[in-house]
Amino acid sequence: MKKIQSLRGMNDLLPADSPTWQYLESTVRSLFTQYGYREVRTPVVEQIDLFKRSIGEVTDIVEKEMYAFETLGGEQVSLRPEGTAGVVRACEQHGLLHNQTQRLWYLGPMFRYEKPQKGRLRQFHQFGVEVFGLEGPDIDGEILLMTARLWRQLGIADRVTLQINSLGTPQSRAAHRAALVEYLQQHRDQLDADSQRRLETNPLRILDSKNPAMESLLEAAPSLQDYMDDESREHFARLCQILDAAGVAYEVNPRLVRGLDYYSRTVFEWVTDSLGAQGTVCGGGRYDGLVEQLGGKPTPAVGFGMGVERLVLMLDALGVVPDSIGQNLDVYLTAVGDVQVAALTLAEQLRSQCPDLRIQCHSGGGSFKSQMKKADKSGAPVALILAEDEVAAGTVTVKYLREERPQDTVAADQLDELLNNYFGKCHPEPRSGVGISQSIESSTRS
Ligand code: ATP
């Protein structure tokens, strides 16, 4: 029978690869918490109209990347392609935007029906941040400083660069759009097929094209900056001041527009050249019009999403994940003979006494020799030997697997002290009253 495989572009995360994810996730979680942001989780499936209305009908995502389907009940739904729309919906639905500001973060899988390749998947993961109710450039600055700190903490600060731009207001965009369309129509023959199609639907996005054949044409196109309103100009200048003062380097890229319709004013991307074509690791900006567009009161907002898989690729390639994130055991407890109950009891006791140690208790029987082989393979530096003799005597034998050092035999109730000294990181809990040797004895008797 043909075995069932995972869907194209959807990856399993296997144990050998999970340390990098755990490292990244715990670093990001504590960073967001450090800045006073709170977590929000929304469903992975939403009504398809939520995405059409927010992201925009003529964007790449809605036109050709939606992982959408009809349910048995006849509802048109889509797996979420990004996080912002769902967060806005949730905040509106639960009244979180009423006369209050929100600083929120999320982590979760996103889905886009794209052609799978390196750094581009159909199920991928994003961290994201959304801030509601604040319109000043200081908050744009805050989230950029937060991302800059993240790169420093992860050890990849010298591998990413920040590009920023301002899209102005919807009014200034409309004026620019008219001029742009006129210019591009005059040079229609020089546009590639994709851009010709976008000329009718999403002309601004043509500026974002990476086709080298159109480079000089786009270079000379009417620039958004020439149509920008004074307030947006001032907003952007102040953001630049904040970044300058904080020593965060950036490049103003007047052609950066981003692929989603809802952006206004600030847009930005953190890009790297260590990932080939899929070089954007984090993108975001201001979306002051979106809440209203989805039926809420006008609410300024700013946020970003970052691609976890791309960051994981970078972290692995650079080898910056600390070894301590690895999953080697500290202690392998063997159970030779009819001592399973005593072994489990001892392991439980040690886990209470030394909560930082990774302790695995042997299961499945077998000879002393075969159990020691497993202990060796586990990577643990210490093996504990518990056989019938030890249980009868209330002792445990400690073998050091990674160094020349004679084994120790200690009373079971002194084991935590020995492990504490050896690993130097145990925090014994207050004794419960029942000593280890006592509980081993009572468990072997029953
Ligand atoms: P790209 O230009 O690479 O297609 P995008 O503009 O579509 O990116 P956003 O919608 O801004 O991307 O999403 C934010 C981040 O999510 C991206 O910068 C990237 O790191 C990640 N990302 C987007 N699409 C994918 C995907 N299909 N697979 C893996 N990561 C992705």
Ligand code: MG
């Ligand atoms: Mg894309």
